[in-house]
Amino acid sequence: MSADETAITIVLGTRPEIIKLAPVIDACEQSDVGYSVIHTGQHYSDELDTVFFDQLELPTPDHNLAIGSGSHSSQTGAMIGAIEEVLLDESPDVVLVQGDTNSVLAGSVAASKLDCEVGHVEAGLRSFDRSMPEEINRVFADHAADHLFAPTEQAAQYLREEGIPVERITVTGNTIVDAVTCYRDLAAEKSRVLDSHDLSPDEFCLLTAHRAENVDDPERFSSLLRGVAEFAARSGFDVIYPVHPRARDRIDAFDIDVPDEVRLTEAQDFLDFLRLESTARLVFTDSGGVQEEACILGTPCVTLRDNTERPETVAVGANRIVGVEPAEIVAGAREALDTPTDWENPFGDGRSAERILDAVGLGPVVSVEGVTG
Structure with a gap:
């Protein structure tokens, strides 16, 4: 042009x-x-x-x-x-x-x-x-x-x-509502990510963690992973973690022992990730965008941070801010599972x-x- x-x-x-x-x-x-x-x-x-x-x-x-x-x-x-x-x-x-x-x-x-x-x-x-x-x-x-x-x-x-x-x-x-509305059905039609990872809708949890405040601190990163793994062990849900390149580098550099309950996989493209978000029973994340997307899709969210710039997701009941302490992660996830998912999309x-x-x-x-x- x-x-x-x-x-x-x-x-x-x-x-x-x-x-x-x-x-x-x-x-x-x-x-x-x-x-x-x-x-x-x-x-x-x-x-x-x-x-x-x-x-x-x-x-x-x-x-x-x-x-x-x-x-x-x-x-x-x-x-x-x-x-x-x-x-x-x-x-x-x-x-x-x-x-x-x-x-x-x-x-x-x-x-x-x-x-x-x-x-x-x-x-x-x-x-x-x-x-x-x-x-x-x-x-x-x-x-x-x-x-x-x-x-x-x-x-x-x-x-x-x-x-x-x-x-x-x-x-x-x-505009994420525009994007999710436009591409959700396409993801359901074209994505094969569930079959590729032997996952069934509503029988797994999705984890994302990439923010510097978490992955650049080996103690916070390890605590985050332990908390999610503890919830997985108690609940029986699979947890899949598509690893951002930054986080993968930190796992290797810090020699972090990723618990067996957390399944690492490569970063996902948009349609595959959208399919994971829309079919997960629960999302654990430190991403602001994923908080929004989960809210729009009707998937409960547990935010692994001490604050959020998306308070609307908390206000409608779609999101819980729990930090990275294992006990708080487990408690927040249990509460999220018991919450109805018919909240109003605020976006x-x-x-x-x-x-x-x-x-x-x-x-x-x-x-x-x-x-x-």
């Missing part, structure tokens, strides 16, 4: 961003909005990158910066300079970023220094834990943005309390991407009716 056709430039760099921005890309296609995609390369392995574009039938990014790993500062700095070069060439009206990664921070900084507006998708999330790099990233992005697309009214309230003008804030719902009606384009003047007007939370 030529630069003079570019109304929106979308900056992404990780698996969650690809998935959550896929509906926005689709909406641009459907509305004939000129757009380009910058992939920073923050996630750079095939299982966390290319396969998601293929499965979601997304066009190859117009720009792949291939930044790769590094310290937070060096990675973010390299991204800022490279993104700026693209934006100077394309001169988009709006730059969209999503979430709380270093790619979000870099895209927000680069765009805010130039003559283009910044739109932050999934604005207003707060864990109130400033030790988390993600918290710093999302706060900076929110205060740099011209358009703040809050997934829920609670997120919008946090933004108002921080003094952000109300005219910049739009409650859109969360919207699956039309968030349309509302985002409407808010920047590039799409059809969509009513806010149906946006819950």
